[in-house]
Amino acid sequence: MLVHLRNPSRDVEVAGPIRIQRLLDDLGINRESVIVIRDGELVPGDAKLPDDADIEIRPVISGGAA
Amino acid sequence: MKCRVCRGPAVIDLPAHNANFCVEHFVAFCRSQVAKAIHEFRMLAPDDRVLVAVSGGKDSLALWDILLDLGYEADGFVIGLGIGEYSETSTAYARSFAEARGAKLIEVDLRADHGFDVPTAAAETKRPACSACGLSKRHLFDRAALEGGHAAVATGHNLDDEAAVLFGNTLRWNTEYLARQRPILPERDGFPRKIKPLVRLGEREMAAYCVVRGIDYIVEECPMAAGNKHLTYKDALNLVELESPGSKHAFYHQFLRRAADSFDAETTAHDGNRCSRCDAPSANEICAFCALVERCAPPAEVPIDLRARSSR
Ligand code: SF4
Ligand SMILES: [Zn+2]
Ligand SMILES: [Zn+2]
Numbered sequence: 001m002l003v004h005l006r007n008p009s010r011d012v013e014v015a016g017p018i019r020i021q022r023l024l025d026d027l028g029i030n031r032e033s034v035i036v037i038r039d040g041e042l043v044p045g046d047a048k049l050p051d052d053a054d055i056e057i058r059p060v061i062s063g064g065a066a
Numbered sequence: 067m068k069c070r071v072c073r074g075p076a077v078i079d080l081p082a083h084n085a086n087f088c089v090e091h092f093v094a095f096c097r098s099q100v101a102k103a104i105h106e107f108r109m110l111a112p113d114d115r116v117l118v119a120v121s122g123g124k125d126s127l128a129l130w131d132i133l134l135d136l137g138y139e140a141d142g143f144v145i146g147l148g149i150g151e152y153s154e155t156s157t158a159y160a161r162s163f164a165e166a167r168g169a170k171l172i173e174v175d176l177r178a179d180h181g182f183d184v185p186t187a188a189a190e191t192k193r194p195a196c197s198a199c200g201l202s203k204r205h206l207f208d209r210a211a212l213e214g215g216h217a218a219v220a221t222g223h224n225l226d227d228e229a230a231v232l233f234g235n236t237l238r239w240n241t242e243y244l245a246r247q248r249p250i251l252p253e254r255d256g257f258p259r260k261i262k263p264l265v266r267l268g269e270r271e272m273a274a275y276c277v278v279r280g281i282d283y284i285v286e287e288c289p290m291a292a293g294n295k296h297l298t299y300k301d302a303l304n305l306v307e308l309e310s311p312g313s314k315h316a317f318y319h320q321f322l323r324r325a326a327d328s329f330d331a332e333t334t335a336h337d338g339n340r341c342s343r344c345d346a347p348s349a350n351e352i353c354a355f356c357a358l359v360e361r362c363a364p365p366a367e368v369p370i371d372l373r374a375r376s377s378r
Contacts, residue, residue, distance in 0.1 A: 006285050006286075007285070007287055030301075030305065030308055031308070032304040032307050032308055033269075033270070033300075033304050034270075035078075035273050035274050035277065037277060040277070040280075041077070041277070041278075042077040042089075042274055042277055042278060043077075044075075044077055044079060045067070045079055046079075058273065059285075060124070060270045060272070060273035060274075061226070061269055061300050061304075062123060062124075062125070062269070062287060062291075063288075063291035063296055063297040063300075
């Protein structure tokens with residue numbers, strides 16, 4: 001399964017099937033700080049992804065001070 | 067996971083609200099949270115015209131979208147900050163949103179209209195880019211709203227932003243800043259009303275909202291934001307939120323309810339003076355923005371009237 005991460009942009013291979021929540025835990029990502037997108041749609045935390053899935057884990061935290 | 071409203075399949079879970087939603091009811095939820103904030107803090111009257119400070123990021127575009135859907139006459143305002151590709155891409159997203167929604171976007175370009183950009187200002191003042199940038203944004207938004215006859219300037223600050231700022235100010239007991247940390251600042255001496263209608267919605271909700279509404283926004287961070295303390299505060303609060311959903315909301319909204327009033331005496335009243343160059347309210351002879359322009363802009367080589375001006 002191909003996982004696309006942003007800021008900086010990079011791809012990681014993860015073995016599926018796997019639940020989103022588990023995937024985020026394995027990658028050490030706080031679920032509050034990202035959304036998961038597959039084919040332009042949101043994927044809920046309890047969804048199980050097949051091994052051939054292609055997803056984006058998009059950070060939602062922005063850091064501007066003004 | 068089922069939608070709280072229709073029991074159909076949910077696309078997002080919101081532990082802070084103890085709720086899951088499908089696309090349709092998530093959009094309705096976001097709108098109702100904005101409507102609730104506007105009502106609770108008396109931000110806008112139904113026929114008030116509002117100027118949305120648009121950055122091309124998720125928060126400001128989502129805010130603009132929601133205000134339009136709630137029926138407000140909302141114009142967008144974007145500033146070309148001159149931060150390389152980041153600025154160009156951000157402005158492009160703002161333009162395509164405006165076009166798609168048939169909304170009015172007002173544009174100002176720091177370099178073309180005022181002779182400097184954020185990186186030059188940071189280098190020239192030897193201060194973090196965000197201070198020159200923030201100062202310019204505030205000045206230009208205020209001016210645009212007054213010129214455009216808008217009742218208020220709306221910014222996309224969300225719950226995470228406000229909680230992080232509150233956290234920073236509380237850590238150091240910056241009482242003067244605490245006094246000003248409200249979702250609405252009333253109009254006074256030449257400053258338009260300032261409102262933050264997203265204070266009931268978090269960062270994750272805003273990103274999710276843009277995805278389900280098909281709004282493209284700039285995901286990349288501003289390159290000048292690196293090393294910013296707000297990110298540390300946000301991470302810290304999100305660790306707490308994970309263990310105890312609803313903490314960010316309680317931290318900020320209970321502050322407003324129970325503590326904010328006690329800092330009121332700390333606000334320094336403005337004395338009614340005006341900048342001699344631009345007429346903006348200013349304690350000094352020349353306001354901070356005009357001082358920045360003077361410091362950064364190279365002296366004109368060509369007489370003003372001969373310079374080609376972009377028609378806007
Ligand atoms: S991060 Fe700082 S420099 Fe970049 S846009 Fe935001 S305020 Fe301006
Ligand atoms: Zn539903
Ligand atoms: Zn001035």
